[in-house]
Amino acid sequence: MRFPCLAAAIAVVVSVGLASASAAQERAQLLSYEAIPSAQLALDLGNADYAQRAEFTAAALEEIAPKAIAAAGFDPALVETEMTPGGYLLETNASLQARAVMTDAEATRLAAALGYVFRQWSVLVSELDDDTGDTAYVTVTFPESTLTPEAAQAFFAHAAAVDDGLGGGYTAFGDAMIFLNVRDGDGAPYSGLEDPTFAARLGFAAGTFPDAALSVAAAGVAEARFVGNDWTASPNGEDYAATLDDPRLLQALDAARAEHTQLVETMGAALGWR
DSSP, rough: OOOOOOOOOOOOOOOOOOSSSOOOTTTEEEEEEOSSOOOSSSOOOOTHHHHHHHHHHHHHHHTTHHHHHHHHHHOOGSEEEEEEEEETTTTTEEEEEEEEOHHHHHHHHHHHHHHHHTTTTTEEEEEETOOSSSSSEEEOSSTOOOOOHHHHHHHHHHHHHGGGGSEEEEEEEEEEEEEEEEEEETSSSSTTTTTTHHHHHHHHHHHHHHSOOOOEEEEEEEEEEEEEOOOOTTTHHHHHHHHHHHHHHHHHHHHHHHHHHHHHHHHHHTOOOE
């Protein structure tokens, strides 16, 4: 995604430890990103439905993500990753959510590595259980076992019709959609809405959704930050490379990126994207 992905996600994270982090510094962190490249590789996704995007994302999760995680110096077995629906600018897509307990520095390194390999404009690092954070979130829940990608997209469009500021992004876990009022570097919400208004309008959207009985299950504050690369100014991922600042690590990540390129070429051709 070209701008910081608001399809960003918060969920109660499991405690999967990384041995290199001290207990005093460890935090339960969630890294949110996509596997379909948003830079470098030209793709025609105009006719690609959610099933196609999920098919590619699942292959990337199985074949590339563990190599990128290992290349960044982490044990892939200790970074639990799942595919969920996520929305960005009124489009629902397949996204990846990686959970682990690690230090902030480790999370930054892993986010930069994943963004570098998968050519993402940004990776979101978030912590729901940090009540000292400055990012408001609202969780909207669907009736049990009814939140499909199609239903999520329908509510996403409905929320954006209530207020344009609610059309930035979301992610879904189970029957819950999580909306973050993410702020830019100057502290201004990308949505253009202050937190109370953001929450109130999401509540109104949930209460007026015609297709299902929805509820606001949770609201609060979290810690959320982007690790990103400006692919216009840094067309080979130089911002990520500067964050990583390790030539040997980059060499390993370049190998994972080359495999991702091959996957895009082969699957993209098969799916009609190339």
